[in-house]
Amino acid sequence: MSIRSYPHLFAPLDLGFTTLKNRVLMGSMHTGLEDGNKHDRLAAYFAERARGDVGLIVTGGYAPNRVGGVKPFAGKLTTRSEVRKHQRVTNAVHDEGGKIAMQILHAGRYAYHPFSVAPSRIRSPITPFTPRELSAAGVEKQINAFVRCAQLARDAGYDGVEIMGSEGYFINEFLVTHTNQRTDKWGGDYTQRMRLPVEIVERTREAVGKDFIIIYRLSMIDLIPDGNSWEETVALAKAIESASATIINTGIGWHEARVPTIATSVPRGAFAWVTKKMMREVTIPLVTSNRINLPSTAEQILSDGCGDMVSMARPLLADPEFVRKAREGRSDEINVCIACNQACLDHTFANKMSSCLVNPRACHETELNYNKAADSRKFAVVGSGPAGISAALVLAERGHEVELYEAAAEIGGQLNMAKVIPGKEEFHEMLGYFKRQVELTGVRVNLNTRVSADELTTRDYDGVIVATGVTPRNPGIEGQDHPKVLSYIDVLREQVPVGERVAIIGAGGIGFDVAEFLLQDGHSPTLDLDEWLAEWGVVDPSVARGGISPRRSPPEPRRQITLLQRKTGKHGARLGKTTGWIHRAVLKMNNVQMIGDVNYERIGDKGLLISYGDKRENPTWIDVDHIVMCAGQVPLRELQEPLQAAGISTHVIGGADVASELDAKRAIDQGCRLAAGL
Ligand code: NAP
Ligand code: SF4
Numbered sequence: 001m002s003i004r005s006y007p008h009l010f011a012p013l014d015l016g017f018t019t020l021k022n023r024v025l026m027g028s029m030h031t032g033l034e035d036g037n038k039h040d041r042l043a044a045y046f047a048e049r050a051r052g053d054v055g056l057i058v059t060g061g062y063a064p065n066r067v068g069g070v071k072p073f074a075g076k077l078t079t080r081s082e083v084r085k086h087q088r089v090t091n092a093v094h095d096e097g098g099k100i101a102m103q104i105l106h107a108g109r110y111a112y113h114p115f116s117v118a119p120s121r122i123r124s125p126i127t128p129f130t131p132r133e134l135s136a137a138g139v140e141k142q143i144n145a146f147v148r149c150a151q152l153a154r155d156a157g158y159d160g161v162e163i164m165g166s167e168g169y170f171i172n173e174f175l176v177t178h179t180n181q182r183t184d185k186w187g188g189d190y191t192q193r194m195r196l197p198v199e200i201v202e203r204t205r206e207a208v209g210k211d212f213i214i215i216y217r218l219s220m221i222d223l224i225p226d227g228n229s230w231e232e233t234v235a236l237a238k239a240i241e242s243a244s245a246t247i248i249n250t251g252i253g254w255h256e257a258r259v260p261t262i263a264t265s266v267p268r269g270a271f272a273w274v275t276k277k278m279m280r281e282v283t284i285p286l287v288t289s290n291r292i293n294l295p296s297t298a299e300q301i302l303s304d305g306c307g308d309m310v311s312m313a314r315p316l317l318a319d320p321e322f323v324r325k326a327r328e329g330r331s332d333e334i335n336v337c338i339a340c341n342q343a344c345l346d347h348t349f350a351n352k353m354s355s356c357l358v359n360p361r362a363c364h365e366t367e368l369n370y371n372k373a374a375d376s377r378k379f380a381v382v383g384s385g386p387a388g389i390s391a392a393l394v395l396a397e398r399g400h401e402v403e404l405y406e407a408a409a410e411i412g413g414q415l416n417m418a419k420v421i422p423g424k425e426e427f428h429e430m431l432g433y434f435k436r437q438v439e440l441t442g443v444r445v446n447l448n449t450r451v452s453a454d455e456l457t458t459r460d461y462d463g464v465i466v467a468t469g470v471t472p473r474n475p476g477i478e479g480q481d482h483p484k485v486l487s488y489i490d491v492l493r494e495q496v497p498v499g500e501r502v503a504i505i506g507a508g509g510i511g512f513d514v515a516e517f518l519l520q521d522g523h524s525p526t527l528d529l530d531e532w533l534a535e536w537g538v539v540d541p542s543v544a545r546g547g548i549s550p551r552r553s554p555p556e557p558r559r560q561i562t563l564l565q566r567k568t569g570k571h572g573a574r575l576g577k578t579t580g581w582i583h584r585a586v587l588k589m590n591n592v593q594m595i596g597d598v599n600y601e602r603i604g605d606k607g608l609l610i611s612y613g614d615k616r617e618n619p620t621w622i623d624v625d626h627i628v629m630c631a632g633q634v635p636l637r638e639l640q641e642p643l644q645a646a647g648i649s650t651h652v653i654g655g656a657d658v659a660s661e662l663d664a665k666r667a668i669d670q671g672c673r674l675a676a677g678l
Pocket of ligand 2: 314315317318336337338339340341342343344345355356357358359
């Protein structure tokens, strides 16, 4: 597969005054590098992506003024001294032959600070601050801020700007009645409500001249009640075209929408059909977006006429060489974004620097590098889960000789269980990437090999990395040897038959995974777009405002499941900020009973006996066919002591190091960082 395999993806796009070398737009994504004085790190981050051949980069959002910042001290472009700092970024991208546009983002009522402004004084459901309603003069001031910001972006060397008009931010808030209840010329009927974006684009064009890219990001499906109708969205797109925007990019759903739009359980390219509807309405290029993570998916979407370009943000975080690899026929070498959000969006919402679960170098380009080692040494890595395999690959990339030992018949450790969960199919891509990298780097793999400390000590290694993972915690419940009791490994790996009534002990990541696995019984709505859209109540926006209708009545769940935990509080509280609610919603839709504050008293023929609270009240039998233990895990590291006693340089990583709250993000990061320093 090469450039010839992706003729649509690699067709240049002539914009009249400039030409993009291919159809890949690196979508805007806030990483944290935009805030504070991190321009050199940002320059390195984008330069690497430009070197990887992306057609057009769009930065994370920069505020056009203080009130428009997403949070206090959010990155902005309002002064000449900031222009000079931005020049470091644009120069770095241009030096690599790339093009870059800056996104202008006014957060409106989504701003996480008390100075937020909006068309009307209506608080959003996802922020604690009520915005101040702008006066008519205040609206003019915001427009001027957009225009000046675009001018400054031009001075800073950007090839264009993206005006953020979607996702429920400031501009979007003028468009719909539930956030715009104004009675002046900026509110009222739709022509008045859409005046703001049109004026912003028109006045920006006047200010920046003809030969500057203006992308307008337009909410094509709001996914909220009383969102825009399709006729309104089309009217806006036409007006934006007339206002001289160069490109329209697709926005999908407001942030407050209760429909997943980018999580891993969203089918690939799930919303490309929305952009396709718009293709017949305007003549300027349209960018389609959301859950496009492979060149083949992108090519298919373009060849189906769903857009003129594809936007990919997270996939370029995961692999800066995504485009180049596709062009050179090396698609099987792409480190694929699995859409987990764990190191990118979840970090952003926790006010932490973004990175990427599959690529810990993302946003750390200036400090985490896999340079060739001064001397080639010989290492053993024991365990090929995410920690071990990552360490092995980085060691090999740096020129060391690496021998990998794996007790199972395949590499990947617990990733092999994750991949069978409905909605987590992307883990197959991660495993595929690891397997291909093993071939390319020459790591010697010994499968079905439970290596002993004695064997390791006699093999002359300069160091041993113990990545032997975890084993299920023994919860010590009376009667736990009963035949009704299964472990999550029995269910997910051994796939032993499970009855119709099930109690799950433990509501962490694995308890949720097991619940979803048992509910779907081998089926996955993620692999069936129509079913998935119906499940979440997404419809054609020509049929219902905002493209949502009541969810279809769920079919009778395949199993009756009870998910238990000892603590009080919501189940799955430690699941990802941006994805936990989706998992909880799926379980609720399928009538899973979630019970907390329990004590596990006993297991017997009748099922599971629980009681409640400190006083062990209301003892109740849960009558089930099976009880699945998902009570956490403990480290497996018996090799450590004998190896250290034998004087071998030994490093323990991943779950073998710390089992609690282990996930692939920490495991991969730890493996890569250790190997980078050896
Ligand atoms: P976990 O998240 O630590 O959850 C363990 C569960 O077992 C908790 O609900 C805990 O709740 C319960 N528990 C702990 N000790 C117990 C005991 N002695 N008896 C009975 N119950 C006990 O661990 P996990 O579910 O095994 O997941 C392992 C790691 O993989 C986690 O860090 C998880 O984040 C990660 N993972 C993540 C995902 C994801 O979607 N991101 C999916 C799968 C796994 P109580 O103490 O309240 O009972
Ligand atoms: Fe993709 Fe997950 Fe990496 Fe984010 S952290 S870029 S979602 S793989």
